[in-house]
Amino acid sequence: MRHRIFIAINLPENIKKKLADYQSKWPDLPARWTRQENLHITLAFLGDTTDEELLEVLETTKEAAEKHEPFFINLKKITYGPPNGSPRMVWAEGEKSEELAKLSAELNIEQGKGYTPHITLARLKTWELKQMETEERPEINEDINFNFEVASIEIMESELKRGGPSYTILESCPLKEV
Secondary structure (H helix, E strand, O other): OEEEEEEEEEOOHHHHHHHHHHHHHOOOOOEEEOOHHHOEEEEEEEEEEEHHHHHHHHHHHHHHHHOOOOEEEEEEEEEEEOOOOOOOEEEEEEOOOHHHHHHHHHOOOOOHHHOOOEEEEEEEOHHHHHHOOHHHOOOOEEEEEEEEEEOEEEEEEEEEEOOEEEEEEEEEEEOOOO
């Protein structure tokens, strides 16, 4: 059996709700909006994984989580992403955090030090966006200030379905008890 696996930080319901409320702000934007229940921060996308590899991922993720204390993430703005090149997404960007960088390094994630946490709110339909005059494109540059505590990281499975991806938490790995 193969699985599409990623490691993520899931968001508290109130933060998901606040972020989802922004979707109605840009009705003319050609985009596929992320369903509220699917909003998360991806730490690592592992992609196709066998059962054996999955067991290894569960083990190493659990070990990594136990070495780190809970920490806060502060989401600062909603903007087009990625920052360089033509926009492909709308995302909520967080502040870089030392704890997050250490956790990423522990999970052997390349991003490591320069990792800026972000949440994909929408995937742009780039072809349609290119058809729009530049001045017709909505300006997306919202300052937000959403803080939440990260007390666990999750190993998630993504199943691609007709209505968009469906995510299942396979294992929740609590961070170190303080």
